[in-house]
Amino acid sequence: MPRILLRQPSRLTNGTTTHTRHYLTAPIRAHQARKLKMAPQLDGYFSQVDSMSDHFIERLRQAVAIPSVSSEAARRPDVVRMGHFLADELTKLGATVELRPLGKQVGMTNADGSALDLPPVVLARYGSDKAKRTILVYGHYDVQPAERSDGWDTEPFDLTVLDDGRMFGRGSTDDKGPVLGWLNAIEAHQKAGIDFPVNLLMCFEGMEEYGSDGLDDLINEEGKKYFADADAVCISDNYWLGTERPCLTYGLRGCNYYSVEISGPGADLHSGVFGGTAQEPMTDLVRVLASLVDTDGVIQVQGIKEQVAPVTAEEAGLYEGIAFEMETLHESLGSKTTIFEDKKSTLMARWRNPSLSVHGIEGAFSAPGAKTVIPAKVTGKFSIRTVPNMEVDKTNAAVYKHVEEAFAKLKSKNTMKVWAQHTGNWWVASPKHWNFNAAAKATERVWGMKPDFTREGGSIPVTLTFEQATGKNVLLLPMGSSTDGAHSINEKLDKKNYIEGIKLLGAYLHYVAEEPKNEG
Numbered sequence: 001m002p003r004i005l006l007r008q009p010s011r012l013t014n015g016t017t018t019h020t021r022h023y024l025t026a027p028i029r030a031h032q033a034r035k036l037k038m039a040p041q042l043d044g045y046f047s048q049v050d051s052m053s054d055h056f057i058e059r060l061r062q063a064v065a066i067p068s069v070s071s072e073a074a075r076r077p078d079v080v081r082m083g084h085f086l087a088d089e090l091t092k093l094g095a096t097v098e099l100r101p102l103g104k105q106v107g108m109t110n111a112d113g114s115a116l117d118l119p120p121v122v123l124a125r126y127g128s129d130k131a132k133r134t135i136l137v138y139g140h141y142d143v144q145p146a147e148r149s150d151g152w153d154t155e156p157f158d159l160t161v162l163d164d165g166r167m168f169g170r171g172s173t174d175d176k177g178p179v180l181g182w183l184n185a186i187e188a189h190q191k192a193g194i195d196f197p198v199n200l201l202m203c204f205e206g207m208e209e210y211g212s213d214g215l216d217d218l219i220n221e222e223g224k225k226y227f228a229d230a231d232a233v234c235i236s237d238n239y240w241l242g243t244e245r246p247c248l249t250y251g252l253r254g255c256n257y258y259s260v261e262i263s264g265p266g267a268d269l270h271s272g273v274f275g276g277t278a279q280e281p282m283t284d285l286v287r288v289l290a291s292l293v294d295t296d297g298v299i300q301v302q303g304i305k306e307q308v309a310p311v312t313a314e315e316a317g318l319y320e321g322i323a324f325e326m327e328t329l330h331e332s333l334g335s336k337t338t339i340f341e342d343k344k345s346t347l348m349a350r351w352r353n354p355s356l357s358v359h360g361i362e363g364a365f366s367a368p369g370a371k372t373v374i375p376a377k378v379t380g381k382f383s384i385r386t387v388p389n390m391e392v393d394k395t396n397a398a399v400y401k402h403v404e405e406a407f408a409k410l411k412s413k414n415t416m417k418v419w420a421q422h423t424g425n426w427w428v429a430s431p432k433h434w435n436f437n438a439a440a441k442a443t444e445r446v447w448g449m450k451p452d453f454t455r456e457g458g459s460i461p462v463t464l465t466f467e468q469a470t471g472k473n474v475l476l477l478p479m480g481s482s483t484d485g486a487h488s489i490n491e492k493l494d495k496k497n498y499i500e501g502i503k504l505l506g507a508y509l510h511y512v513a514e515e516p517k518n519e520g
């Protein structure tokens, strides 16, 4: 049955528009519940979640207030504090919790040059009933950097809840809201006196936004130990494709992140004195960076597109059925500057083709004003989102060759170095598994519509590691929507998505418990 949906445009603080959504009435929900032969205790769980919504928003407010930015050494104590916050909340809920140290970080130091500790991984178990299935959930408690001066309309680490339900704050959707969703689901079961349907294993890390440093080793080590009981894995760390239809995700792109450093003079120079007499690192760097990709996103590095899996007839037919509107993309983008005008090419570009993005230049003058400096050493940063059947080593080799040749063509006397800061594999799984069936039923129960089955352009580096180390099916079950602005200014999570998302995570666990034991 289609969901009843009314749309009402309203202004966003950044000048674009969004839509207020109105959801299923109680009789329609009840009818669908009968159709889905639902676990009756879910009604009690849902009412409990509704009655605790203020408390759950308060918990999110406390989490957002901790600026757990993993890419900034100065914020590392806050990342650690966030790990402890989660551990304390889980302990209060009766989970058995461990804070696992991951050792020292390679490539980043404290301001005084001393080695920086990686933040701990929060490992927790809730329930150990042999008669129940065990679900392993993963999320991350670190966030992307955010400064009010980047253009935020509100304080990024102060959760701001508007009357229309939008909750602005760094990490609200990526990934503190979804991580707290699991804790909230446990608490609502306890308060409602409803038996928790599965055993829950939890793994929450604090370095995801910096390439999940150190986590692969822990997962591989614990695959057959701490995680040995896991029957399946669920990750809530991505977004709906649009704003109207929920989705279940079975594929991610990988991410290889590169640095290219060019240096020459011993110190920054006065361009009046040395301009025209010294070869300038910045001039070389922008030419090298410009050689990587064109305006239409076509990667110029030989040996990348050659690795991409061909489109099968089955895949070609998938895209038109997906609920995705170019209009919603323009809304999320805040402009109409898309490379493609049509849905199919856009989805293919996001899901199944590689892309190369140039992110920034370290050491370059970037403040307002007109400083006449010649930077002595500049480091360009770019990344490639990788897809089936690209290989990390082949891709790195192709990038290094291209950058070296592009620099050699300049015949510069400066010095160039290129390296991969971190690499992460793409992942594509089978959605034909009880884990996905349970999530699809939960989605229909909570949102009143079947989910789309989607792939995603972003990366969660450890997804493949979990699949390989546990040998179990991995499902991505998103909470937020496409307009949430993860990694961007004014990141938000809609209150509706948070509260219904908590219901969804709990309902998924109930359906997991009901799925036939002989499948998967």
Ligand SMILES: NCC(=O)N[C@@H](Cc1c[nH]cn1)C(=O)O
Pocket: 174, 175, 208, 209, 210, 211, 237, 238, 255, 257, 424, 458, 459, 460, 461, 486
């Ligand atoms: N919500 C997932 C996410 O944002 N992942 C990051 C992971 C990453 C990869 N390399 C650096 N960070 C992403 O950018 O996709």
Ligand SMILES: [Zn+2]
Pocket: 140, 174, 175, 208, 237
């Ligand atoms: Zn994330």
Ligand SMILES: [Zn+2]
Pocket: 144, 174, 209, 486, 487
């Ligand atoms: Zn992220």
